[in-house]
Amino acid sequence: MSDITVIGLGAMGSALARAQLKAGRSVTVWNRSPDKAGPLVADGATAAATAAEAVAASPITITCVKSHPQTTQILRNAANALPGKTIIELSTGSAAEAEELAEMIEGAGAEWMVGIINAYPHMIGDADTVLTVVGTEQQWAAHAPVIQALGGGSVHVGDQAGMLAALFAGLFTVRQGFMWGMIYGALACKKAGIGLQTFSDLVPISMGMMKPYYDYFAATAPTASYDDPPATMRTYAAALEDVLASFETLGARDDLPRLFVEMTHKGMAEGLEDKALTAVIDVLSRDG
Amino acid sequence: MSDITVIGLGAMGSALARAQLKAGRSVTVWNRSPDKAGPLVADGATAAATAAEAVAASPITITCVKSHPQTTQILRNAANALPGKTIIELSTGSAAEAEELAEMIEGAGAEWMVGIINAYPHMIGDADTVLTVVGTEQQWAAHAPVIQALGGGSVHVGDQAGMLAALFAGLFTVRQGFMWGMIYGALACKKAGIGLQTFSDLVPISMGMMKPYYDYFAATAPTASYDDPPATMRTYAAALEDVLASFETLGARDDLPRLFVEMTHKGMAEGLEDKALTAVIDVLSRDG
Numbered sequence: 001m002s003d004i005t006v007i008g009l010g011a012m013g014s015a016l017a018r019a020q021l022k023a024g025r026s027v028t029v030w031n032r033s034p035d036k037a038g039p040l041v042a043d044g045a046t047a048a049a050t051a052a053e054a055v056a057a058s059p060i061t062i063t064c065v066k067s068h069p070q071t072t073q074i075l076r077n078a079a080n081a082l083p084g085k086t087i088i089e090l091s092t093g094s095a096a097e098a099e100e101l102a103e104m105i106e107g108a109g110a111e112w113m114v115g116i117i118n119a120y121p122h123m124i125g126d127a128d129t130v131l132t133v134v135g136t137e138q139q140w141a142a143h144a145p146v147i148q149a150l151g152g153g154s155v156h157v158g159d160q161a162g163m164l165a166a167l168f169a170g171l172f173t174v175r176q177g178f179m180w181g182m183i184y185g186a187l188a189c190k191k192a193g194i195g196l197q198t199f200s201d202l203v204p205i206s207m208g209m210m211k212p213y214y215d216y217f218a219a220t221a222p223t224a225s226y227d228d229p230p231a232t233m234r235t236y237a238a239a240l241e242d243v244l245a246s247f248e249t250l251g252a253r254d255d256l257p258r259l260f261v262e263m264t265h266k267g268m269a270e271g272l273e274d275k276a277l278t279a280v281i282d283v284l285s286r287d288g
Numbered sequence: 289m290s291d292i293t294v295i296g297l298g299a300m301g302s303a304l305a306r307a308q309l310k311a312g313r314s315v316t317v318w319n320r321s322p323d324k325a326g327p328l329v330a331d332g333a334t335a336a337a338t339a340a341e342a343v344a345a346s347p348i349t350i351t352c353v354k355s356h357p358q359t360t361q362i363l364r365n366a367a368n369a370l371p372g373k374t375i376i377e378l379s380t381g382s383a384a385e386a387e388e389l390a391e392m393i394e395g396a397g398a399e400w401m402v403g404i405i406n407a408y409p410h411m412i413g414d415a416d417t418v419l420t421v422v423g424t425e426q427q428w429a430a431h432a433p434v435i436q437a438l439g440g441g442s443v444h445v446g447d448q449a450g451m452l453a454a455l456f457a458g459l460f461t462v463r464q465g466f467m468w469g470m471i472y473g474a475l476a477c478k479k480a481g482i483g484l485q486t487f488s489d490l491v492p493i494s495m496g497m498m499k500p501y502y503d504y505f506a507a508t509a510p511t512a513s514y515d516d517p518p519a520t521m522r523t524y525a526a527a528l529e530d531v532l533a534s535f536e537t538l539g540a541r542d543d544l545p546r547l548f549v550e551m552t553h554k555g556m557a558e559g560l561e562d563k564a565l566t567a568v569i570d571v572l573s574r575d576g
Contacts, residue, residue: 166480169534170473174494181465185458192454197510206462222485246457253575
C-alpha cells in the first residue's frame, strides 16, 4: 500500500506526483504509456501495472489525464478497485462531464472530489498556487493537506461537481472582457487615425486602474452592498454614453460599448442610478 | 510678461501651475473666482485681473476648467489677446467640442494643443505621469518640455483635436471590458451556487494573467503580425464556446460571452482560424 496514487503522468501529472513525494508521502503511479513512470520511479515512486492495480494501491487516487470523459473511461475499467476509495479528479471538462464522472464514481462505491489547477506545472507545490476544488465539507477537511501540497493557496468552492465549469466560465470571461476591451478599443483608435502602437503603449495606464476596479467590485458584489459608491451607476452610464457616441462618430463597430450602455440602462430603469454599477448583477441574474 | 499662464485653478489647475513654478518658469494665473489664486501667488505666481490679461501675459496658456465648451467661452471673451499665442487645453470634452474649440482658436489667430491628463492632481509633475496630447509635430517639438514638466511620461498621439475622445473611448472600453467581465462572471457563479465572495477572491488569479493577455495584444495588434500565435483564434473560439455553453446550461444571461463567440466566429469565417485572436481587429474595422 502507498499513501497516494497518481494516474496520468504528463507534465502536470508528473509534477503532482513529485509534489506528493516531496511532502513525504509514498506514491504509486500509472500512465497509459508506461515509460512516463521511469523518472518518478527513480525519484522513489512505485509503478503499477494497471489502472486497477494503481487505484487498489492507495486510499486516495489523483487523476490528471486529458479530460473528464477519459478519466471516466479509465475508472470504469478499474471499477473493481473503487469501493471505499477517494478519487481526486484534476482533469478538465464541462459541467455535464464532471457530473457524469461523479455519478459513475459514486455508483462504484467510491467518493470524488474535482478540482481545477490554476497554474503551470512548474508552479505545483508553491505556497501561492491555487487549486479550486469541489467536494463535501467533510472531504475537504479530510483531504485539504493532500491538495495543499499541490497548491498552498487552494480553496474549497462548493460540493457540486458541475460548479468548476461555472467558475472557469466566470474567470475566463473576466480575462476575455479585458481582451475584447483592447480589441474594441483598438477599433476606435484605428478609425480615429491613432496608431495601434500608440494605443497599445497607453493600455498600461488602464491596467494601472484594474486594481481599483477590482477593489470596487470586491467591496460591493460579494455582500451586495451597493449604497453610497465612490462613483454611481449614473456616472458610469454618462461616461459609457460618451464612449458609445465616440464610437458612433468614428464609424467604429460598437457592439461591446453598446452592450455596456444597454445593461447599465437596464439597471437604471430599475431605479438603481444612485447605487454601485455592480448592482446590475442582481438585475441581470433575474433574467435567464 | 511671464513664461506660462494657467487658467482654471481647481485642484488640477493649481497642481499644473505649481509644477510649472517648480520647473523654474514664471507663471501668471487666473480663475473665475479670484480667491483661488491666493495660495499660488504666495508661491510666486502673478494673478491676472481678467482672462484676456492672463492670456496676454505669456506666449503659452494652459487651460484646465470644466470642459471644452467652458474653455471656448472664456477664450471668446479673451479673443483680442489670442493672436500669436499657443493654447494648451487640458479640460475634457467630446471630439466635436474639441474640434469646435480648435477652430475658434485658429480663427482668432492662435495655435492649439489639446491633452488628457491620465492622473490625479497629486501625481502632477511625476516622472511616470502621462498626458496624452494632440497637436502638430512642430508644436510637440516646441512645447514638450512644458508638458513633460506636468507628466514625465507624456506622449504625442497625433494632430487631430478629436483624437483624444477616441483614445479615451478606447482606454475606457479596456477598463469596462474588465469590469463587465467580472459582472458577467458573477452571474455565472451566482447561478451555479458559487458565492460571490469565493468568485471575488479568485478574480486575482485572472488578474495575474492580464499581463500575458496584454503582451499578446501588444505583440500582435500594433504591427498586425497575426501568424503563428501561441494560441490560435480556433483555440480561443473553442474555449469561448465552452464558456457560452456553461452560461446556457446555468441559465445565466449570456450577452457578453455570446458577443465574444460571435465576433470570433466572424474572424474564423474569414479564414483566420490559425491566426492570433487579435486578427479580428482587421475584420471588425471593415464594418461601420
